[in-house]
Amino acid sequence: MSGLRNAALVGNPNAGKSALFNALTGARQKIANYPGVTVERKAGRLVLPSGEPVELIDLPGAYSFEPSSPDEEVTRKVVHGEFAGEATPEVLIVVLDAANLEQHLVFAQEVIALGRPTVVALNMIDMAERDGLVLDPNALEQALGVPVVPTVAVRRRGLTELVAAIQRAEARAEGEGDDHPQPHLTLPERRLAAANIAKGAILSETAQHRLHAGLDKVLLHPWLGLPILFALLFVVFQAVFAWATPFADGLEALVALVSEQVSALLPAGFVRDLITEGVLAGVGSVVVFLPQIVILFAFILAMEASGYMARAAYLMDRMMQGVGLSGRSFIPLLSSVACAIPGIMATRSIADPRDRLTTILIAPLMTCSARLPVYAVIIAAFIPQATVGPGIGLQGLVLFGLYVAGIVGAMVAALVLRRTVTKGAASGFIMELPRYQLPRLKDLLIGLWQRAWVFLRRAGTIIFTVTIVLWLLLSFPKAAPGESQVDASFAGQLSQGLAVVVQPIGFNREIALALIPAMAAREVAVASLATTYAVDAPDEEAAAAGLASQLSARWSLPTALAFLAWFVFAPQCLSTIAVTRRETNGWKWPAFMLAYLFSLAYIFAGLTYWTAVALGL
Numbered sequence: 001m002s003g004l005r006n007a008a009l010v011g012n013p014n015a016g017k018s019a020l021f022n023a024l025t026g027a028r029q030k031i032a033n034y035p036g037v038t039v040e041r042k043a044g045r046l047v048l049p050s051g052e053p054v055e056l057i058d059l060p061g062a063y064s065f066e067p068s069s070p071d072e073e074v075t076r077k078v079v080h081g082e083f084a085g086e087a088t089p090e091v092l093i094v095v096l097d098a099a100n101l102e103q104h105l106v107f108a109q110e111v112i113a114l115g116r117p118t119v120v121a122l123n124m125i126d127m128a129e130r131d132g133l134v135l136d137p138n139a140l141e142q143a144l145g146v147p148v149v150p151t152v153a154v155r156r157r158g159l160t161e162l163v164a165a166i167q168r169a170e171a172r173a174e175g176e177g178d179d180h181p182q183p184h185l186t187l188p189e190r191r192l193a194a195a196n197i198a199k200g201a202i203l204s205e206t207a208q209h210r211l212h213a214g215l216d217k218v219l220l221h222p223w224l225g226l227p228i229l230f231a232l233l234f235v236v237f238q239a240v241f242a243w244a245t246p247f248a249d250g251l252e253a254l255v256a257l258v259s260e261q262v263s264a265l266l267p268a269g270f271v272r273d274l275i276t277e278g279v280l281a282g283v284g285s286v287v288v289f290l291p292q293i294v295i296l297f298a299f300i301l302a303m304e305a306s307g308y309m310a311r312a313a314y315l316m317d318r319m320m321q322g323v324g325l326s327g328r329s330f331i332p333l334l335s336s337v338a339c340a341i342p343g344i345m346a347t348r349s350i351a352d353p354r355d356r357l358t359t360i361l362i363a364p365l366m367t368c369s370a371r372l373p374v375y376a377v378i379i380a381a382f383i384p385q386a387t388v389g390p391g392i393g394l395q396g397l398v399l400f401g402l403y404v405a406g407i408v409g410a411m412v413a414a415l416v417l418r419r420t421v422t423k424g425a426a427s428g429f430i431m432e433l434p435r436y437q438l439p440r441l442k443d444l445l446i447g448l449w450q451r452a453w454v455f456l457r458r459a460g461t462i463i464f465t466v467t468i469v470l471w472l473l474l475s476f477p478k479a480a481p482g483e484s485q486v487d488a489s490f491a492g493q494l495s496q497g498l499a500v501v502v503q504p505i506g507f508n509r510e511i512a513l514a515l516i517p518a519m520a521a522r523e524v525a526v527a528s529l530a531t532t533y534a535v536d537a538p539d540e541e542a543a544a545a546g547l548a549s550q551l552s553a554r555w556s557l558p559t560a561l562a563f564l565a566w567f568v569f570a571p572q573c574l575s576t577i578a579v580t581r582r583e584t585n586g587w588k589w590p591a592f593m594l595a596y597l598f599s600l601a602y603i604f605a606g607l608t609y610w611t612a613v614a615l616g617l
C-alpha cells in the first residue's frame, strides 16, 4: 500500500475518541462532556514505536453504520472508504466507554464484524471504577476476538500499550486476510450479544450500580417506560388537589379573616373598599393557590434532581420524532410547565432553526403555572369532590386532563407546523443519561422557596397593580340606585365590545372583562373575577363568600368548561409575546403565535360550550 499508513478512531458519541486522538497526536481537538462534539473527520500524525508515522483520523461518534444524521454519515463513509480523497483506514480503533459497556458494545460489534484489523480501547476505566465496576479486559478480548487495551485518555493511562497494539494491527494489515469478516448480526441480535458480553466482562459491580442499572431497565423499558411516566404525572396532579386542599382552605380562611378585621376597623368608604374588594378579594384569590404551586414544583424538582427527568426526555424522543421534533425540545417544553418564558429561552440549545422555531411556537401551549390558579378555581367551583375509582379524585383527574389537553394541543400544533410553516424533517437526538441520585432535601427546599417567591412576587406586583387599576375602573363612575355597579363603571363600558365577540362561545360579561387585564398575566383572570364579583355583590355577606362559591352560583357549567378550554390555548401573556419577539428577531412570529393561539382558543371554547349545552350539562 502506498502513502502513509492510516488508522481511524470509531465509537459511540462521548466515548473519549477525541480525547484519545489529542493524547496520541498532540492535537487540540475540542472535547466536551456531551455527545456530538466532533461532527467532521480530523486527521493527525501518530508515530509508532517502530518510528513509522501513521495518519490517525478522529471521527464523529456514531451508533451504527446506518446513519441517521450527517455526522454519522461521515463516519460510515470514511470507514467504508467512500470518503472522497481519503484512503480506507487499514486499522480501526474502537473506543468504548467502560462505564457504559453494554450500550457501546452494540456498535463495536458492527465495527469488528467488518473483519478489518481492529483494536479496542477500553476507555474511561477510571469512571467505571468510580461507579464500582471491576472489568476483565481479557474476558472482553476473548469475547470480541480482538485486542483490548484499558485506557484513561485524559490521564494518558494505557497509551503505550494502545500504540503497541496499533503497531501490531498495522503489521497484520500488511499481511491482510488475518481477520475474517464475521456474519452480519441484526440490531436486536447485537443488543442481546452486547448484554451477554458485558455481563461476562464485568467481574463485580456494587449493589448501587446494579440497582441503577435495574432501575433503567424498568424505567426506560420500551413498553413500560411511557406508561410509568404518565402514571407518575397522573399521581402528581392528584396530589396537587388532594394534598393542597387543607392548606388552601386555611389560606382562604385567613384572607377572609383579614378582610373581616379590615371591615371592622376601617370606616366604610373608598379606602376600605379598595382594601377589601381590590387587594384582598383580588390578590387574595390568587395567593390561596400557593400550596398547589408548591406541591407541583416539589414533584418537578424531585424528578429533575433524581435524574428521572432526563430519562423522561429520552422516553419522549420517539413520540416527539413522530410530530417532527426531537427529544431535545422536551426540556424547553418541560420548563414551560413552570413558565413559557424560560422555556422559550431554553430553545437556544436546539441547533436546527426550524426545530427551534416550532418549539417556541408551541411552548405557550404547555400548561404554565400561571394557569394553575385559573384551572383550580373553576375546578373547585364546578367539579364535585367525588372519587371515580379507588383513590382517584375527579378534580385531580380533570386537572390532569387539562394538562394533557395542552400537551396534545402542542403536539398536534407541532405536527401541523412542521408540515406547513416550519417545514422540515425531524433531526436526530442523542443524550447521555445522568446518574441517579437521591434528591437533597436542602436543594429541594431552596428550589421550592425560589418558586414560591416568584409566585408571591408576581401576586405582589403585576397582579396587585392590575387588580387595583381594575378596581378603580370598576368602582367609578358610581351607579345610580337600582343600576348594577359593573354596568355603570368604566370597565363595564369598556368590556362591552369584547363581550359581544365572546358571547357566542358562552362567555358572560364578567369573563370578557377579565380577559383584558389577564393579558398582563393569566392569574389576573382570577383576581379580576374576584374583584368584579366583590364590587358587584349585593351585600357584605355575598361579597365575603369565596370566589368558587360565587362562580358556582353565577355561571352555568357549559360556560365554566368553555372558560377552561379557552385557557388551555389562549396566549394570555404579554411577556411570552415579548420574549418570542426577542428570540425570533421580529414581530412576524409573535404575531403569528397570537393569531393561531387565539383562534384555537376561540374555536375550542366554542366547541366545548355548544357540546356541553347540547348534552344538557
Ligand SMILES: Nc1nc2c(ncn2[C@@H]2O[C@H](COP(=O)(O)OP(=O)(O)OP(=O)(O)O)[C@@H](O)[C@H]2O)c(=O)[nH]1
Binding pocket: 012, 013, 014, 015, 016, 017, 018, 019, 020, 030, 031, 032, 033, 034, 035, 036, 037, 038, 039, 059, 060, 061, 062, 123, 124, 125, 126, 127, 151, 152, 153, 154, 155
Ligand atoms: N474520566 C475520564 N474522562 C474522559 C476519558 N476520556 C475522555 N473523557 C472525557 O469524556 C468527555 C468526552 O470526550 P470526547 O473525546 O469529546 O468524546 P468523543 O468520543 O470525541 O465524543 P464525540 O466527538 O461527541 O463523538 C470529555 O469530557 C472528556 O474529557 C477518560 O478516560 N476518563
Ligand SMILES: [Mg+2]
Binding pocket: 017, 018, 019, 030, 031, 037, 038, 059, 060, 061
Ligand atoms: Mg470527538
